[in-house]
Amino acid sequence: MFSSTRRQGRRTSLTKPLAVVAGLALALSACGAPQSAPPGQEGNDGGGEAGGETVTIGVGGQTLLTYLPTTLAQELGYYEEEGLDVDLQDLQGGSKALTAMIGGSTDVTSGYYEHTIQMQAKNQPIKGFVNMNLSSGLVLVVAEKNKDTIKSVADLKGKNVGVTSPGSSTDMFVKYLLSENGMALDDAAVSAIGAGSSAVAAVEQGQVDAAVMLEPDVTVLGKRLGTEPTIIEDVRTPEGLQEVFGTDAWPSSSLYATSAWLEENPESAQKLANAIKKTLQFIADHSGEEIAAEMPESFAGGDPEQYAKVIEEMKPALSTDGVFTEAGVEAVLKTQRVANPEVGDAEINLEETYTNEFVE
Incomplete structure (x- = not known):
C-alpha cells in the first residue's frame, strides 16, 4: 500500500x-484554538422542522481523502434521504473550520477529533459524534x-x-x-x-x-x-x-459539534450519523474506481485512474462503523499532551469529547 x-x-x-x-x-x-468566526460570517442556528432542516458543515479541506465520506454522502444523496439539506463549506484547514463553527457560521465541522480535546482545555465543550478515519x-x-x-x-x-x-x-x-x-x-x-x-x-x-x-x-x-x-x-x-x-487506532477525521448544538439538535445529529454510516459501508463494499466515479470530477485532478487507485489504497484506514474506541481517543490525548502546551497536564475528561450514541 x-x-x-x-x-x-x-x-x-x-x-x-x-x-x-x-x-x-x-x-x-x-x-x-480559534476564539471567534472570520469577519463577515453570520451565525446559523442549523435547526428547523424535522424532515428538511438545513445543516451547514465546515470541512477542513474538502478535496483531501481523509474527508471523503463527508462529500461522498452528499453525492450519494444520503443526507437528502435522511431529510437533511446539507451545505458543505470547504474551509481549507481544520483550524479554519473550527473557527467558523465556534463563531456560529457553521453548525458542524468535518475535522479532526483532536480539536475536541484541544477545546476542552479552553473550557469550550466540543464533542465528536461520528468517527470516519482510524488514522x-x-x-x-x-x-x-x-x-x-x-x-x-x-x-x-x-x-x-x-x-x-x-x-x-x-x-x-x-x-x-x-x-x-x-x-x-x-x-x-x-x-x-x-x-x-x-x-x-x-x-x-x-x-x-x-x-x-x-x-x-x-x-x-x-x-x-x-x-x-x-x-x-x-x-x-x-x-x-x-x-x-504506537497505536493501532488514532481517530482523526470526524463530525463534531458544540455540546450545546448536539443537545438542541439530536435529530439532525442522528440523521448525519446515519448518512455517514451508510457512506462508510458504501466505501467498504465498493472499489476505488466505483467510489471515485461518485465523487465530483474536479476532485480527481485530471487523473481519475490515479484518484481511484489512491482511494482504494486508503480504504483500510477508514472506519466501517463510525465508532470511537477508548484506546483510540486515549492515543490522541497522549499525542496532544506532547505537541500541545495548552493541553499539557490539563485535566481532560475524554468522555466529554466524544459520543457513540448516534452511531450505535
Missing part, C-alpha cells in the same frame, strides 16, 4: 510506546531541493514546513515530531499552504523546505515531479501509525 513513496532517515525513538510521549492534533504554537493519514514530505539535506526530523531545525493552516492537524504533526526528537516546538517554522493544488505547487516549486500533506496531494505531487516524493514520516498505513504513534 502506498508503495510509490520512499522513506529516509527513519528515527528509532518513534518505535517506543506512547507511555511517555504523545502529540499531534491541531494548533500552531500552543493550541491555536490521521499524514505524510511529512521533503521538497526536492532539500532531499539531500533533510533526511530526518532533526534536519528540520531552522527550516520552513508547509501545513494546511496554522492550528490544523498538519501543524500539530510537525510539533509532535519535533518534540519526539527532543527539539523545541518552534525549532521549525510553519507556513500555510492550504490543500490541493496550492499545497502541491508550494512543495513542487520549493516555496517550503518540507510539508505535511495528505492524499491525494502526495500522489499528485509525485506525478508532477516525475519521481517518488521523499518522505520522512508516513502514517497512512496501520504499520506507519503503529511506528509513529
Whole structure:
C-alpha cells in the first residue's frame, strides 16, 4: 500500500510506546484554538422542522481523502434521504473550520477529533459524534531541493514546513515530531499552504523546505515531479501509525459539534450519523474506481485512474462503523499532551469529547 513513496532517515525513538510521549492534533504554537468566526460570517442556528432542516458543515479541506465520506454522502444523496439539506463549506484547514463553527457560521465541522480535546482545555465543550478515519493519514514530505539535506526530523531545525493552516492537524504533526526528537516546538517554522493544488505547487516549486500533506496531494505531487516524493514520516498505513504513534487506532477525521448544538439538535445529529454510516459501508463494499466515479470530477485532478487507485489504497484506514474506541481517543490525548502546551497536564475528561450514541 502506498508503495510509490520512499522513506529516509527513519528515527528509532518513534518505535517506543506512547507511555511517555504523545502529540499531534491541531494548533500552531500552543493550541491555536480559534476564539471567534472570520469577519463577515453570520451565525446559523442549523435547526428547523424535522424532515428538511438545513445543516451547514465546515470541512477542513474538502478535496483531501481523509474527508471523503463527508462529500461522498452528499453525492450519494444520503443526507437528502435522511431529510437533511446539507451545505458543505470547504474551509481549507481544520483550524479554519473550527473557527467558523465556534463563531456560529457553521453548525458542524468535518475535522479532526483532536480539536475536541484541544477545546476542552479552553473550557469550550466540543464533542465528536461520528468517527470516519482510524488514522490521521499524514505524510511529512521533503521538497526536492532539500532531499539531500533533510533526511530526518532533526534536519528540520531552522527550516520552513508547509501545513494546511496554522492550528490544523498538519501543524500539530510537525510539533509532535519535533518534540519526539527532543527539539523545541518552534525549532521549525510553519507556513500555510492550504490543500490541493496550492499545497502541491508550494512543495513542487520549493516555496517550503518540507510539508505535511495528505492524499491525494502526495500522489499528485509525485506525478508532477516525475519521481517518488521523499518522505520522512508516513502514517497512512496501520504499520506507519503503529511506528509513529504506537497505536493501532488514532481517530482523526470526524463530525463534531458544540455540546450545546448536539443537545438542541439530536435529530439532525442522528440523521448525519446515519448518512455517514451508510457512506462508510458504501466505501467498504465498493472499489476505488466505483467510489471515485461518485465523487465530483474536479476532485480527481485530471487523473481519475490515479484518484481511484489512491482511494482504494486508503480504504483500510477508514472506519466501517463510525465508532470511537477508548484506546483510540486515549492515543490522541497522549499525542496532544506532547505537541500541545495548552493541553499539557490539563485535566481532560475524554468522555466529554466524544459520543457513540448516534452511531450505535
